[in-house]
Every structure is written in structure tokens, then in C-alpha cells.
Amino acid sequence: MNTYSPRIVHVRPELDRMAEYVPGESPEAFSVRTGIPVSCLIKLNSNESPYGPAPSVLSALSDHRWYNNYPDTNATVLRTALSHYTGLDGRFIILGHGSMEVISLLWHIFLAAGDNIICCPPTFSLYTSVTTLCGAYILEVPRSIDYEVDVEGILEALTPETKMIVLCSPNNPTGNPVAEADVLTLLETGRIVVVDEAYVEFSDRPRGYAHLVPQYSNLVVLRTFSKWAGLAGLRIGYGLFPEWIGAYMRRAQCPFEVNVAGHIAAIETLNDLDYVFGNVRKIVQERDRVYNVLASQPYLEPIPSQGNFILARVINEDVDILRVRAILESHGILLRYFSHPYLRDFLRVTVGLPEHTDQLAHALSKVTG
Numbered sequence: 385m386n387t388y389s390p391r392i393v394h395v396r397p398e399l400d401r402m403a404e405y406v407p408g409e410s411p412e413a414f415s416v417r418t419g420i421p422v423s424c425l426i427k428l429n430s431n432e433s434p435y436g437p438a439p440s441v442l443s444a445l446s447d448h449r450w451y452n453n454y455p456d457t458n459a460t461v462l463r464t465a466l467s468h469y470t471g472l473d474g475r476f477i478i479l480g481h482g483s484m485e486v487i488s489l490l491w492h493i494f495l496a497a498g499d500n501i502i503c504c505p506p507t508f509s510l511y512t513s514v515t516t517l518c519g520a521y522i523l524e525v526p527r528s529i530d531y532e533v534d535v536e537g538i539l540e541a542l543t544p545e546t547k548m549i550v551l552c553s554p555n556n557p558t559g560n561p562v563a564e565a566d567v568l569t570l571l572e573t574g575r576i577v578v579v580d581e582a583y584v585e586f587s588d589r590p591r592g593y594a595h596l597v598p599q600y601s602n603l604v605v606l607r608t609f610s611k612w613a614g615l616a617g618l619r620i621g622y623g624l625f626p627e628w629i630g631a632y633m634r635r636a637q638c639p640f641e642v643n644v645a646g647h648i649a650a651i652e653t654l655n656d657l658d659y660v661f662g663n664v665r666k667i668v669q670e671r672d673r674v675y676n677v678l679a680s681q682p683y684l685e686p687i688p689s690q691g692n693f694i695l696a697r698v699i700n701e702d703v704d705i706l707r708v709r710a711i712l713e714s715h716g717i718l719l720r721y722f723s724h725p726y727l728r729d730f731l732r733v734t735v736g737l738p739e740h741t742d743q744l745a746h747a748l749s750k751v752t753g
């Protein structure tokens with residue numbers, strides 16, 4: 385590179401106000417930082433499944449012989465399987481390289497410079513980075529004291545430039561779902577209402593709001609195989625779209641986005657639902673234990689969750705969250721911590737295996753012990 389030439393090409397100015405999305409730390413990076421070997425770590429910071437893919441998924445992946453060929457862009461087989469799973473016709477389904485790719489495409493389809501979207505913090509922070517990349521803005525309508533979406537507040541915040549209202553249900557990181565009445569009220573605004581259902585399989589209503597998609601021209605439901613199906617590393621997600629939006633999504637998407645391994649893993653998962661939902665049930669049961677462990681610490685206040693994670697607040701003024709973090713990290717336990725002002729005193733725990741809960745309980749008891 386010639387370091388003497390003046391820069392005559394500049395990146396778009398919105399990149400300068402774009403905060404990088406900071407995911408949960410990887411075991412490799414954690415290990416380098418702390419000196420604790422990867423094999424000793426308990427990773428409870430990214431809401432991944434402790435059970436991993438179904439054995440049938442792993443054997444289908446290793447039996448496949450045609451990785452030299454591009455994937456089926458129409459996802460003929462997977463679309464049919466997903467259609468059975470969601471109860472929706474295949475024409476409503478768009479697949480993506482993780483639901484994050486679906487989010488990114490959807491945002492780029494609707495958001496131009498100066499537009500805005502409404503988000504209800506505390507919520508998933510990726511929405512913010514993609515919005516900024518589009519040159520658009522976030523209007524934050526904070527949740528109420530019990531983390532409910534403030535529907536009145538959203539209606540008041542709408543501007544002519546508001547293109548989308550983004551809801552996450554169950555919400556990451558608070559764990560509570562959005563009420564159907566609230567979704568219906570917001571659909572009346574005519575804005576695109578996005579319901580991100582990344583955790584719906586762990587909730588009391590595992591079918592979520594998919595059934596509403598064919599009835600509304602402005603409702604989008606996002607799903608993923610990353611969490612409940614244990615496929616985060618393979619990057620496969622999908623969205624349920626009104627047909628007119630789906631047509632633009634197809635136009636905007638690069639062909640072959642979902643790789644062959646993702647197709648195979650998703651298809652086999654849907655063929656083996658009894659097994660995979662057995663694991664989901666184990667996680668939902670374990671969630672009660674994790675809740676009790678958190679609630680029994682005098683310095684923590686957990687929030688009931690319908691996801692595979694629980695958010696808890698450090699409520700004792702004598703206990704510093706940095707100290708809690710240091711103690712947990714010395715035990716090799718990775719949790720999620722936040723920099724957003726709403727979440728400074730909070731930690732989020734992914735529900736893992738029963739033995740992970742035991743070790744978490746042991747490490748948390750050292751904070752006051």
C-alpha cells in the first residue's frame with residue numbers, strides 16, 4: 385500500500401457513527417485473555433444449545449458427498465419441510481445465512497438515509513448497527529419497569545419517516561414475550577412490524593405469530609435454527625414474509641446464501657423434531673433451576689424468562705458487577721455483560737446442562753462468601 389497518497393475515497397459518513405456489534409466472547413479469545421484452557425470453559429454467554437445438533441444431523445452432514453455443488457437456491461426440500469413446521473405455505477418463507485442475514489436484507493430493503501425504526505430497549509443490539517449502516521436512525525421507546533413494550537409510547541414516537549417497528553418475542557435479553565393484542569395494535573399503524581422469534585421454541589407459545597403473516601401485508605416474523613436446534617455455527621435462519629416483501633427479499637439476496645451444510649442440517653432437524661424438542665424441554669426445565677440459583681443469591685434479582693437465558697440484575701450496592709464477573713471468569717464461566725446504559729448492572733445467563741448450573745451456583749456463592 386502506498387501510504388503517501390492522499391485518501392480520495394471515503395467511506396459513507398454513517399459508518400463513523402456506527403457502533404460495532406459486540407457478540408459474546410468466543411472461548412478461544414477468553415482462553416487467550418485468562419489463560420484458562422478452552423476445554424475447561426463453560427460457555428453461557430451466547431444462548432447456544434449445550435446439546436448441539438441432533439446425531440442424525442451430524443451423520444447426514446458426514447454422509448453427504450456433493451459439497452462441490454452449489455446449494456438449491458429455491459430450497460425446494462427445506463421449504464417444504466419448513467412449510468409443515470410453520471403451518472405456512474412455502475411462498476411466505478425466505479431463508480438466510482442466519483436470521484442476522486435476513487435482518488440485514490430486510491433493513492436494506494426499507495431503510496434509506498434519514499429513515500427511522502422503532503426499537504424497545506433493552507433488546508437485541510444488532511438492530512441498531514444494521515440501522516446505522518443503512519444511514520437510518522433508531523427511535524428508542526424504552527420498555528416499562530416490568531419490561532413490557534410501551535405501545536402508547538410507540539404510537540406517539542411514530543414519524544413520517546418511521547418504516548419499521550421491531551419487536552423481539554421472547555425478548556432478548558429480558559425473556560418476556562410480546563402480547564398478541566400489542567402486535568395487532570401496532571400492525572394498525574401500517575408500518576412494517578417485525579417480530580423476531582429467535583427464542584419462540586422455548587416459550588409457552590412455541591408457534592408464535594407465524595399464523596398472522598398471511599393475514600397482514602405488513603407483518604414479518606423472523607426465526608432461526610441457531611438456538612433451539614443447536615445449529616448456530618452453521619448459520620441458518622428464515623423469515624415469514626408477506627409475498628410482496630418476500631419478492632423484494634429474493635431480488636436483493638445473493639444466490640446460494642445458505643450453504644449446503646445449513647440446508648442438510650435444517651432438513652434433518654425438521655425430520656427429527658421429537659429428539660430436538662426433547663432437548664428443548666430439558667432446557668426449559670433447567671431454566672427453572674437456573675432461575676432459583678440466581679434468585680437465591682442475596683445480591684441478584686433474576687427476571688422470569690421464556691427464552692433459553694435469564695437476565696439478572698445486581699441489586700446489592702455493595703456488590704460490583706465487575707467483581708461478580710471477575711469471580712465467574714476465574715471459574716471459567718462465560719456470561720453476557722452489557723455496555724448499554726439500561727443494562728450496566730445486569731448479567732445474562734444462557735441455560736446450559738444441569739452440571740453447568742451446579743458450577744454456576746458454586747461460583748456465584750463465592751461472591752459473598
Ligand SMILES: *Cc1c(COP(=O)(O)O)cnc(C)c1O
Nearest residue numbers: 482483484508556582608610621
Ligand atoms: C441469536 C439471535 C438472532 C440471530 O440468529 P442467527 O440466526 O444466528 O443469525 C436473532 N435475533 C435474536 C434476538 C437473537 O438473540
